[in-house]
Every structure is written in structure tokens, then in C-alpha cells.
Amino acid sequence: MITIAVVAQKGGVGKTTTAAALGAGLRRYHSARVLFVDMDSQRNLSQTIDADTSGEYPNTLDVLTGRASAAEAVQHTENGDIIAASLALAGAYEEKALTSKGKEYRLRDALRPLSGSYDYCVIDTPPALGIIMINALTAADKALLPVEADDFSKESIGDISGTLEAVKTYTNKGLQVDGILITRYSGRANVSRYYEGELEEAARSIGSRLYNVRIRQCSALRESQGLRGDVFTLSPRSNAAKDYRNLIQEIIGEEAGNNG
Numbered sequence: 001m002i003t004i005a006v007v008a009q010k011g012g013v014g015k016t017t018t019a020a021a022l023g024a025g026l027r028r029y030h031s032a033r034v035l036f037v038d039m040d041s042q043r044n045l046s047q048t049i050d051a052d053t054s055g056e057y058p059n060t061l062d063v064l065t066g067r068a069s070a071a072e073a074v075q076h077t078e079n080g081d082i083i084a085a086s087l088a089l090a091g092a093y094e095e096k097a098l099t100s101k102g103k104e105y106r107l108r109d110a111l112r113p114l115s116g117s118y119d120y121c122v123i124d125t126p127p128a129l130g131i132i133m134i135n136a137l138t139a140a141d142k143a144l145l146p147v148e149a150d151d152f153s154k155e156s157i158g159d160i161s162g163t164l165e166a167v168k169t170y171t172n173k174g175l176q177v178d179g180i181l182i183t184r185y186s187g188r189a190n191v192s193r194y195y196e197g198e199l200e201e202a203a204r205s206i207g208s209r210l211y212n213v214r215i216r217q218c219s220a221l222r223e224s225q226g227l228r229g230d231v232f233t234l235s236p237r238s239n240a241a242k243d244y245r246n247l248i249q250e251i252i253g254e255e256a257g258n259n260g
Helices: 015-030 044-048 060-065 087-094 103-114 131-139 151-170 190-205 219-226 239-259
Strands: 002-006 034-038 074-077 080-083 120-124 142-147 176-185 210-216
Touching: 002 015, 002 131, 015 034, 015 044, 015 080, 015 120, 015 142, 015 176, 015 239, 034 044, 034 103, 060 087, 060 103, 087 131, 103 131, 120 131, 131 151, 142 151, 151 190, 176 190, 190 210, 210 239, 219 239
Parallel strands: 002 120, 002 142, 034 080, 034 120, 142 176, 176 210
Antiparallel strands: 074 080
């Protein structure tokens, strides 16, 4: 199972949208078995996948604290399998299990028994640094960083670089910062083109790269979220669907090359 964490410290850059589209595209176009894991207390990915967040099912906080196994927490929906988030994740620092020794490895260890059941695990992370983010990165093989082409996103990469380096040094030496993804892109805007160069430099500074794909601004993404579906089903001819298909192909193609 290849685990991909979608990471952004700055909100509003298409983090959850990217996580949802990545998993949906892998399922639809590559017949992959995908497990979504929602680590964000806002629960947007869980709602997009149409999971139950009422508390009837165990959630990611239950898994992190050992109150439930990952297998017990998986919900099977029409949009995919998911371990849903809980609003209580926002106060997870108060949980004794997440202040004890080995707290960084709880998600990794919990997901390990499911590794033979799925081809990919896609984790949506919280837009804040802390123990939840560290658990996600420690469990991940790859980190994908969505950003907008602006100065704030460039600064956010610098802010998160320390956490990425700490995880690679202490808890997950194999973590690969796979790439930085520009979202909400407008090729007609001079500022977008200017920041492409800036973001390429920022990517190199963290030992990564800027993906060739740009996710263009597209109303279909918001519509798909509201309708509890994926953009490939609801708007298959949209720019967003095309762009995310190309992103997945860029990632999958590299994996095939590395395995060949």
C-alpha cells in the first residue's frame, strides 16, 4: 500500500479537494483499491465521500487513541472506503495517548494491518502543525503539497519545511516530498506565471519539485463537493477533471518507472 499525505499549512488551497480527486481518480482510472483517511477536524473529506460523522462509527481519533482498530473504523461508501474524521481531533493534544511515548507512530501502526487490502491510502491532513500532522507524515510514503501561486503559499512551504525535515530525521526516514502542486491556477494572470518560478525554487529548497500539472480554476470542483461526488463522475469533461487525471498519471508513471 502506497500512502500519500496531502499537506498544506495554509487553508483554502485545495488540500481536501486534491485528496478527494486523487483517490477518486485512482479508483476510477486505475482500478486501485483506495482507503481515504481524514485527519482534519473540519471533516470536509469525510463529507465529500459522504461518510457518517455523527459518531455512530469509530473515527480517526478513536484509531489514534486505540479505542478502535483501523479495520473497525473503515466505512464503505459509494465514493470509497474511508476512516472519517471527528470534530474532537481539534483537541487531540489533550488525549493522554497522544502525549505518551511513541505517539508519532500511532497512525502508521494502526494502518499496517490494512496494507494488503488497499493499493493506496490517501490522507487529508489538518492545516496546522502538530501531533496529528506528524502522525500523518510518519505514516506516509509520499507528501503532496498543494499551493496557490502567491506569496503566502511560498511562505507556507518555508514554514512547513522544518516539520518535514524533522519527520524525515526522526520518525520516517523514507518520507518523500513528492511534489508541490499549483491549484486554482490562471495562466492569464501575470502573477501566477511569476510565482511559478518562485515555487520551483521553493520546491528545490526542500528537495522536491514542482509538478508539471497545474490545476486550473474550475467551478466543477465546488459543485462536486456540494453534490457529495467526485469531479470525474459529475463533470468528466471539465478542466479540473482533465488536470487531476494528468496529475495522477504523472505520479503513477513515475512509480511505474521506479518499479521497472
